[in-house]
Amino acid sequence: MPPRFSPTASRLRRPLWIGLLAAAAGLLANPAYSAETVRIGYQKSSTLMTLLKTQGTLEKALAKDDIKITWHEFPSGLPLLEALNVGNVDISADVADTVPIFAQAAQAKLTYFAEEAASPQAQAIVVRQDSPVQQLADLKGKKIAVTKAAGSHYLLIAALRKAGLKFSDIQPAYLSPADGRAAFENDKVDAWVTWEPFLTSVQRQLPTRTLADGNGLASYKRYYLTSTRYAQAHPEVLQHVYAQLQASGNWVKGHPGEAARILGPLWGNLDVATVEAANAHRSYRVQPVKREQLAEQQQIADAFFAAGLLPKAVDAGAVEVWQP
Known part of the structure; x- marks a missing residue:
């Protein structure tokens, strides 16, 4: 015999369900309770992101918003941006100025969110x-x-x-x-x-x-990128990452020996003097990307197309630029 429906019991239970639903809605609406993971891609020459990873400073900054990080190493910039394009990583550590051009040729929807000054x-x-x-x-x-x-x-x-x-x-x-x-x-x-x-x-x-x-030939800027979709959905994450990158760049220049001792083992057991000399050639000055300063990106795109190394002409300005 099936159980009988009791209107009285239903009315008694209704406040409980309403309360649980309201509590669940509150949890979803409050970002402090929403656990999230950001996937960061980097390469060995991604000095500042490597330092943040090793020192754990970015994890600490993002943990305040209940955001976790997974790290993904790539042999060079092109496979890194390919992974960004297909959604396998959310944020790309610095890649050389040429790499976004090839990603654009592959229809990637990119957003520049930081750059290192020319080196x-x-x-x-x-x-x-x-x-x-x-x-x-x-x-x-x-x-x-x-x-x-x-x-x-x-x-x-x-x-x-x-x-x-x-x-x-x-x-x-x-x-x-x-x-x-x-x-x-x-x-x-x-x-x-x-x-x-x-x-x-x-x-x-x-x-x-x-x-x-590169003097007089190629200024060699390095750019930090994300997908346009991620930039629109998570500007607060980019703000944390940008601030930590700036701080890390200032720290490397102010503590060259200490930075070299950390990076040496990560770069194939290079000695401190070699790492210091290498770092002296990099600006590590993290700054916002300005659209009007992307002119060299167009020169790069045109040079690769003229050399027959791009399948089509690329409009280097057809990207989004996030501002901190």
Whole structure:
């Protein structure tokens, strides 16, 4: 026999259910109770984000809003922004100025939320000390190790252009920084285009010569990005991250030795002097991105398209810019 419905019992239970529903609605409306996780992608050369991760300062700042972090390391900037584009990470640590151009070509909806001021000496084209290559024009026909879409990729294009050469005049070997170093050490390539800390490391450990750095060729800014959807939904997270990045950049410049002792083991057991020298070439000055200052991004996009390295022309200004 089925249980009988009791109007009296229903009326007695109704205040309890109403109270529980109201409490649940209150929990959902109060962000202090809503646990959330932000996924941050970074690479070894993401100095400031690496320090925040190691020192736990960003976790502490976000924990006040009940936000947790998961960290995801990538070998270079291009796969990092690919992961951002498909939604596998929420925030990208700094990538070189060239990388967002390739992401835009892949239809990524990007938002710039911070930049590190220009550091042209933080990347260079190097050859072995005994190499017959004496000047940029001598690179014609040579095999050059470069990481695809990295800042060094644009430096190579700009340097070749200065020497009256086209990108098609050389043989690019698209390699990760680790593989580029191995190829350079074993004379598998004629030159290597790389950035810090890989640059200072090879200069100190092998007999090399520098053909050109970024001075007068490529300013080499590094940008922090997120998806446009995430920027719109979580500006408070970006505010925390921006503030911590600024503080970390100031700390590195004010405590170069201490920063080097932390970063050395994380960068393949580099000695303190090498890390300090590498960091001296980076500005680490975190500042807002200004749309009117994205002009070099368009120059980069046009150079890659002219070299046949982009499938279509890219409007570098077709991005969102978040302001702290």
